[in-house]
Amino acid sequence: MSAPLRLSGVIPESIVDGPGMRYVVFVQGCPHHCPGCHNPQTHDFKGGYDGDIQAIVNQIKGDPLLSGVTFSGGEPFCQAGALCQLAEKVKALGKNIVVYSGYTLGQLKELGKKDPDILQLLRLADTLIDGPYVEAKRDLTLQYRGSSNQRIINLKEEDL
Numbered sequence: 338m339s340a341p342l343r344l345s346g347v348i349p350e351s352i353v354d355g356p357g358m359r360y361v362v363f364v365q366g367c368p369h370h371c372p373g374c375h376n377p378q379t380h381d382f383k384g385g386y387d388g389d390i391q392a393i394v395n396q397i398k399g400d401p402l403l404s405g406v407t408f409s410g411g412e413p414f415c416q417a418g419a420l421c422q423l424a425e426k427v428k429a430l431g432k433n434i435v436v437y438s439g440y441t442l443g444q445l446k447e448l449g450k451k452d453p454d455i456l457q458l459l460r461l462a463d464t465l466i467d468g469p470y471v472e473a474k475r476d477l478t479l480q481y482r483g484s485s486n487q488r489i490i491n492l493k494e495e496d497l
C-alpha cells in the first residue's frame with residue numbers, strides 16, 4: 338500500500354522553479370505559516386486533492402522538453418514517503434529533482450533521525466532550496482528563491 342500524495346496542484350512546464358524546463362508538483366499542507374507566503378492556499382493539510390503518482394510520471398514521460406521535476410508546496414518533507422515513491426520514478430526517467438523546504442537542511446537532518454523517508458528524499462533529490470520565506474529578507478533579484486536566507490544546496494555534495 339503506497340503512501341497517499343496530497344496535492345495543491347501541478348504545473349506541467351515552468352522555467353522559474355529551478356534550472357531548465359521543469360514539471361512542478363505543489364504538495365498540500367504546510368506547518369510553517371511564513372508571513373507573506375505566496376501560496377497560502379497550500380497550508381491546510383485537509384485541503385487539496387489526492388494526487389495520482391503514476392499519472393504524474395506518465396505526464397513527465399510524455400514531455401521531452403523537461404529537464405527535471407520540482408517538489409514545492411506546501412511543505413514537501415511533510416509527505417516525504419509519497420514523494421520518495423515519485424522521486425524514484427522520476428530518477429528512473431533520468432530527470433533531476435529540486436525540492437523546496439521551509440525547514441533548513443540542518444533541521445531536516447535532525448527530523449530524518451526519526452523519519453527515514455526524510456533522509457531518503459534528501460538522498461534522491463539533487464538540489465534543496467531550504468529555509469522559510471522571510472518577508473524582511475525578501476529579494477526579487479534572487480534566482481528561484483523569495484528571500485535571502487534561503488540557500489540553493491547541492492545535495493550530491495552533502496553527507497546524508
Ligand code: SF4
Nearest residue numbers: 367370371374411439
Ligand atoms: S514554507 Fe513555503 S509554503 Fe510554507 S508558509 Fe513558508 S513560504 Fe509558504
